Amino acid sequence: MRRMAVFCFPALAGILAVPIAVANHDIDQRPGPPPHSCRMGMDMQQGEHRMSGMQMGGMRMAGMPILGEFRALPAEIDSESNPITxxxxxxxxxxxxxxxxxxxxxxxxxxxxxxxxxxxxxxxxxxxxxxxxxxxxxxxxxxxxxxxxxxxxxxxxxxxxxxxxxxxxxxxxxxxxxxxxxxxxxxxxxxxxxxxxxxxxxxxxxxxxxxxxxxxxxxxxxxTPSRWDRFLEGDGNALTAEERAGFQWFMHSGCASCHSGTFVGGNSYQRLGEAVPYPERSDLGRFQVTRQASDRMVFKVPSLRNVEMTAPYFHNGKVATLEEAVTRMARYQLGVELLPDEKRVIVAWLKTLTGELPAEYISEPKALPGD
Missing domain, CATH: 1.10.760.10 (Cytochrome c-like domain)
Structure with a gap:
């Protein structure tokens, strides 16, 4: 069977219309719907082991997917209205x-x-x-x-x-x-x-x-620059084969429809439960700001940088592990039930987003004397 990976990533839609071999499966990549109505189509028989026989040495890698709008972190994030001094x-x-x-x-x-x-x-x-x-x-x-x-x-x-x-x-x-x-x-x-x-x-x-x-x-x-930034800057050895496979599967599953750009997120709003209704609906998200019915259960998409180190997850902090967060996002946002090996390699890639903390800033300075 062939898995149909549907992209909701306008900047990549035109250049990703070519099959890429990943984990011994051919994946057709076609333009998908707009980001706010993202869906993932599956043409897989129930129970088929999509990552079967996955050995890092024997995996057919036909090159990385086009990186598109992914960019390395800048040294600082300046502002015209509030210049850094x-x-x-x-x-x-x-x-x-x-x-x-x-x-x-x-x-x-x-x-x-x-x-x-x-x-x-x-x-x-x-x-x-x-x-x-x-x-x-x-x-x-x-x-x-x-x-x-x-x-x-x-x-x-x-x-x-x-x-x-x-x-x-x-x-x-x-x-x-x-x-x-x-x-x-x-x-x-x-x-x-x-x-x-x-x-x-x-x-x-x-x-x-x-x-x-x-x-x-x-x-x-x-x-917090990371190994992912080194890879984006041209260091092909910054990621292992497993981590590169994880990025491919991240793309093929449709995750980049929401998590893209320099910060791998943080650049859009999305409805929680886009493909399957999310079970916890007490927090209505952006609706509390706009009072627009279309904003019910809509939240800012978080950045995935340092996601390995920032548990617990989601707006209510009720998801304890990164593996469970990946499972839930695939299920409720994309309508996908990830197999264990798929989830494992995606998590491996997500860990490459863990960056270096700026040592000169993290320690608490001595408080200024005063009243």
Whole structure:
């Protein structure tokens, strides 16, 4: 039998209309429907072992699929509206770890987005002010500056906008107002001097917007290059045969319809349960922002960079392992039941997205003296 791989990847549709031999099966690749109505067609007999006899030495590899819109990470993710400067980055690092930006004086950005733990807290949902639990899993801050929107529901356009939210959220850091947050920072004399250096020419640089701008500038430096980037830059030895097979199967299964680009995701919204209704439907996703019926169960597609290190998974943090996450995505988004070997090689490739943490930024700096 032949497996029909249906792509929902407009940029690749024209150039992928050729068969590629993978794991001793010929796969016809044809243009598919638009991304928001992605479907995967299967023409396989139930129980056929699609990856049968898969030996890395004997696998027929007819070259890698066209890489298309996949790109290596930049050294930093700059912004015209908030240019990166050394003074701004160092100030942002201090503010990222600053507990005085919380009502209790006990929480910081790093509490939920731990830089030493790949930017997450490994909790289904995070503990916040007075031990309240949030309703959604805390996504990693690494590489997030390049995403097209922030939060699971996309309610913030940039990381600078995003940085303001947790500070004022009564369940998270719970500062009562922007004015209170600014007052807490202004009470520290060295902060005032650092804001003046980071935002030269401003009459009164210690503002809530500039708190967010400094944190954003710091986060724009938080990129994690990986073996996948080395491969994209031309190092053919960066990936093993098994990992290359995993990328092929990732493409052939239709995963790239949502997870593509520099960040392997983070660049679109998709409905959870596109092919098969998702069983947990209490969180309506982007509908809570737009109130548009078409946005029910729609979420921002997360980046898969560092996915190996950022469990648990999904918007509610209810999926504990990467293997289960792959199984669920194939089932509910693509209508595919992956066989064990297919899942194994996909997971092997996903692990090549695990990057190097920026050592100069992950340790907590000494807090500035003040009230």
């Amino acid at each position: 050394p003074a701004k980055v160092e100030l942002g690092r201090l503010l990222y770890f600053e507990r005085r930006l919380s009502a209790s004086g006990q929480l910081s950005c790093n509490s939920c987005h731990d830089l030493a733990s790949y930017g997450v807290d490994h909790q289904p949902t995070s503990l916040g002010h007075k031990n309240q639990r949030g309703t959604r899993n805390s996504p990693t801050v690494y590489n997030a500056a390049g995403h097209f929107a922030q939060f699971w529901d996309g309610r913030a356009a940039t990381i600078e906008d995003q940085a303001k939210g947790p500070i004022l959220n009564p369940v998270e850091m719970a500062m009562p107002s922007e004015k209170a947050a600014v007052a807490a920072i202004r009470a520290v004399p060295e902060y005032v001097a650092r804001f003046e250096a980071a935002f030269p020419g401003e009459t009164d640089p210690v503002t809530f917007d500039n708190i967010a701008n400094a944190i954003g500038a710091f986060e724009r430096k938080l990129v």
